[in-house]
Amino acid sequence: MASTVGPGAVAGPAPVELSSTAAAARDLQLAAAIRRGDAQAFETLYRAYHAALWRFAHLAVNSSAVAEELVQDVFLAVWQRRETWDVRESVRGWLYAAVRNRAIKHRRHAQLGERLVVDTTDEVPGLGEAPMDSHDAVEGGDLEDAINRALAAIPERRRVAMTLRWKHALSPAEIARVLQTTPESVRVLLSRARADLATLIGYVRSV
Amino acid sequence: MSSSDELSPELFERYLAGETTPRETAQVRRLFAEHPDVADALGAYVARLDPSGEPPDTDASWAVLRDRLAAAPRRPPVVRRLPTRPLRWALPIALAAAACLTVATMVTRRPTPTALPRVYTTTVGQRATLTLADGTAITIAPGSRLEVAADFGRERRDVRLDGEAYFAVAHDAARPFTVFAGTVTARDVGTAYVVRHYTDDGAVRVAVREGRVDMSGAGLLRAGDIASRSADGAMRVEHGADTDAMVSWTTGRLAYHDTPLADVRGDLRRWYGIDVAVRRAASDTVRFTGSLAGLPAHDAVALLAATLGLKATWQGSHAVLR
Numbered sequence: 198m199a200s201t202v203g204p205g206a207v208a209g210p211a212p213v214e215l216s217s218t219a220a221a222a223r224d225l226q227l228a229a230a231i232r233r234g235d236a237q238a239f240e241t242l243y244r245a246y247h248a249a250l251w252r253f254a255h256l257a258v259n260s261s262a263v264a265e266e267l268v269q270d271v272f273l274a275v276w277q278r279r280e281t282w283d284v285r286e287s288v289r290g291w292l293y294a295a296v297r298n299r300a301i302k303h304r305r306h307a308q309l310g311e312r313l314v315v316d317t318t319d320e321v322p323g324l325g326e327a328p329m330d331s332h333d334a335v336e337g338g339d340l341e342d343a344i345n346r347a348l349a350a351i352p353e354r355r356r357v358a359m360t361l362r363w364k365h366a367l368s369p370a371e372i373a374r375v376l377q378t379t380p381e382s383v384r385v386l387l388s389r390a391r392a393d394l395a396t397l398i399g400y401v402r403s404v
Numbered sequence: 405m406s407s408s409d410e411l412s413p414e415l416f417e418r419y420l421a422g423e424t425t426p427r428e429t430a431q432v433r434r435l436f437a438e439h440p441d442v443a444d445a446l447g448a449y450v451a452r453l454d455p456s457g458e459p460p461d462t463d464a465s466w467a468v469l470r471d472r473l474a475a476a477p478r479r480p481p482v483v484r485r486l487p488t489r490p491l492r493w494a495l496p497i498a499l500a501a502a503a504c505l506t507v508a509t510m511v512t513r514r515p516t517p518t519a520l521p522r523v524y525t526t527t528v529g530q531r532a533t534l535t536l537a538d539g540t541a542i543t544i545a546p547g548s549r550l551e552v553a554a555d556f557g558r559e560r561r562d563v564r565l566d567g568e569a570y571f572a573v574a575h576d577a578a579r580p581f582t583v584f585a586g587t588v589t590a591r592d593v594g595t596a597y598v599v600r601h602y603t604d605d606g607a608v609r610v611a612v613r614e615g616r617v618d619m620s621g622a623g624l625l626r627a628g629d630i631a632s633r634s635a636d637g638a639m640r641v642e643h644g645a646d647t648d649a650m651v652s653w654t655t656g657r658l659a660y661h662d663t664p665l666a667d668v669r670g671d672l673r674r675w676y677g678i679d680v681a682v683r684r685a686a687s688d689t690v691r692f693t694g695s696l697a698g699l700p701a702h703d704a705v706a707l708l709a710a711t712l713g714l715k716a717t718w719q720g721s722h723a724v725l726r
Contacts, residue, residue, distance in 0.1 A: 243466060248459040255456035265460050269469050276473060344448055349521040349551070360454045363420040387417070394446070395413040401445045402411070 217366065224288035231279050239279075243272050246289070249365055250296050256360060257300035267303060271295045290371035293361065297375050343400055347393065358386040410435060411442060420450060522552045526567070528677040531656065536561075539574035540581065543654040547602070547674030568600040570654045588633055591618040597625075598650050602670055606635030611650035657697035658704075665690045668708065676701040683726040684714065 224245075230238035247268060254264035271292065275282055284291045351359070354376055361367040361375060369387070373380045410431075418424050419432045436443035526532050526548050534542040534550065538557055544550055548567020556562060561581040573581045573592040581592035585601035588608045595615030601608040610619050611630045618624050621639050622631040630645045649661040658671055665687055669680050678701050684690070694711050696704040705723045709716040714725040 240466060240470075243469065244462055247462045247465055251459040251465075252454060252456050255459075256454045261457065261460070264456075265465065269465070269472065272469060273472060340445060341448075344445060344452070345521065346523070348449065348452055350523045350525075356453065363450055364454060366422055391413045391417045394416055394449075397445055397449055398411050398413060398416075398442055401442050402439075 217368070221287055221289065225284075228282060228284050228288050231275065232282055234279065239272075239276055242288070246292055250292060253293060253360070253365060254296050254300055256357070257297065258303060263303065267296060267299045270299060287368075287371050287374070289367065290374040293365070293367065293371065294375045294377070297357070340401065340404065344397070347397065351393070355386045355389055358383055359390045362387060362390075411439065416446060420446075521554045523549065524552075525549045528673070529675055531654075536574075538576060538579070541572045543570040545569060545653055545674070565599055565601055566603050568598065568602065568653070570596070570598045570651055572596045587620075589620045593618055593624070598647075600650075600667075602674075605666060605670060608633045609650075611645070611647045613647050613651060652695075652697070657695065659695040659697060660692050662691045662693055665692055665712075668692050672701075672704065672708075676704070677721060678705065679722045680705060680708070681722070681724045682712070682714070683724060684712070 224242070227238045227242045231242065250268045250271070251264050254267045255261065258264055258267065274295075357376060358372050361372045362369075367375070369380045369383045373383045376383065415424070415428060415432060419429065424432060524532065524534055524544065526544050526546050528546055530546050532544045534544060534552075536542070536552065536556070538561060540561070542550065542563070545568035548565070548569060550567070550569055551564040553560075553562040553564075557579065559579060561576070561579050562584065563582075564584040566585075569583075571581075571583065571592065573595055575594050583590045583592075583599050585599050585608050586603065586606070588601065588610075590597065590599050590610045593616040595617050596613040597615075597617050598611045598613070599608070600610075609630065609632045610617060610622075610625065612625045612627050614627050616624055616626050617629075619631050621633060621637075622641055625631055625641070626643075628644045628647060630642045630647065630650065631639065632642075633639045646661050649659040649663075652659040653671075658675065660668055665682060669682070672678050672680050682690075690712065692708065692711060694707065696707060699707060702718070705716050705718075705725075709725045712725065716723050716725050
């Protein structure tokens with residue numbers, strides 16, 4: 198794979214308009230305004246999160262149109278029940294969680310994709326993993342295959358956690374809310390993600 | 405000059421999460437510059453986590469939502485443009501390479517897919533039933549790995565198997581269903597069949613319960629056919645065979661009919677997590693007929709030993725038959 202990175206080509210993470218805490222505070226103010234029926238605040242919130250939430254929804258449903266519909270449905274529901282919109286701490290966490298819940302419901306009803314049911318009493322949480330290792334290096338051929346293999350093997354919840362952290366800048370607490378689990382479980386997921394990075398780096402350096 | 409210790413996954417992970425100090429950020433940038441292969445790989449890995457293409461234009465999207473709101477009995481919101489939150493996924497590492505990548509599927513290379521291959525694996529003692537979008541039901545044996553092609557269901561239906569699985573294939577004449585097991589393919593022609601190919605023994609076995617299967621190197625197999633391709637490539641087809649023993653594992657009952665001992669030992673390892681060594685000349689070619697249905701590990705090994713006229717001694721999860 199040709200390298201397109203040279204000294205000076207790598208910048209830092211894209212600067213955000215507001216720091217995370219400032220954005221959270223702004224969001225809570227918007228939420229309060231929305232509760233009072235402020236349509237402009239509603240539009241501001243929508244414009245702030247539409248693209249990111251669409252991208253997150255797409256991860257679950259694999260369809261541009263369905264993802265768009267899910268995100269709009271979430272905001273439609275927010276507006277229609279605005280007087281009692283009870284969101285605290287993180288509006289962002291609430292929105293992502295709402296999108297995920299709708300996506301899961303949609304997947305179930307639409308019977309899209311695949312369903313795996315494990316038939317055993319000694320169930321291992323997060324069904325099996327196919328880590329990238331030196332065996333794959335010999336069998337799979339090149340780095341491309343190895344990366345895709347590793348990606349394909351990531352369990353869904355871990356993938357969601359990684360995406361939320363690296364692509365959407367959610368905090369572990371927010372990620373826990375989206376996955377409906379504890380921050381401790383999220384830390385476990387992320388430590389596995391770190392292990393995957395280590396394997397990836399090790400693999401790259403071995404070929 | 406940096407040592408490989410500096411390529412800390414923990415540091416990179418915090419960098420990806422935007423949690424590095426300015427000093428650490430500079431350090432990461434330097435490391436990327438010094439190790440462009442690592443930067444490329446990380447960039448590709450992260451970029452492909454959530455492949456989705458471009459989101460719909462937010463202005464257009466808002467217009468649609470506004471109309472939907474207007475349809476509800478409330479007054480339409482006032483429209484005024486305000487800055488949006490920049491996208492975070494414009495990550496600076498090796499994006500140009502990631503954008504025009506091809507993704508390896510099992511059959512063809514395609515540009516920027518909308519789906520990734522799905523890999524399902526079972527661990528020791530774990531069985532799973534996978535239902536695919538087309539209605540095909542696959543029962544996966546322990547210690548197995550099944551990969552569903554990224555393009556599954558478009559023009560073909562491909563899966564790759566390392567292990568053992570029972571396929572009840574939903575009929576779709578327009579989209580052939582093919583199991584890739586090592587270098588062997590077993591293509592469904594309206595069927596239910598079991599494929600066994602554990603890479604640790606290199607052999608491939610296909611047993612057909614219903615319908616027909618087109619197997620590379622063996623031709624068209626019918627119900628009651630069992631085709632076995634040994635590790636050295638020799639193919640043997642048995643007709644009118646008892647395929648019940650081949651599929652009883654799908655209900656958790658291990659049954660064997662003239663089965664090489666090596667296969668039985670492999671199953672004991674994958675189903676029970678026990679290692680059985682047999683101290684007897686040419687033991688792996690010995691064939692076993694019998695049922696280990698529902699037996700706990702020790703009893704299963706005892707039965708196996710008795711059938712072979714041997715005695716079993718145990719050390720933890722290791723058994724030796726002599």
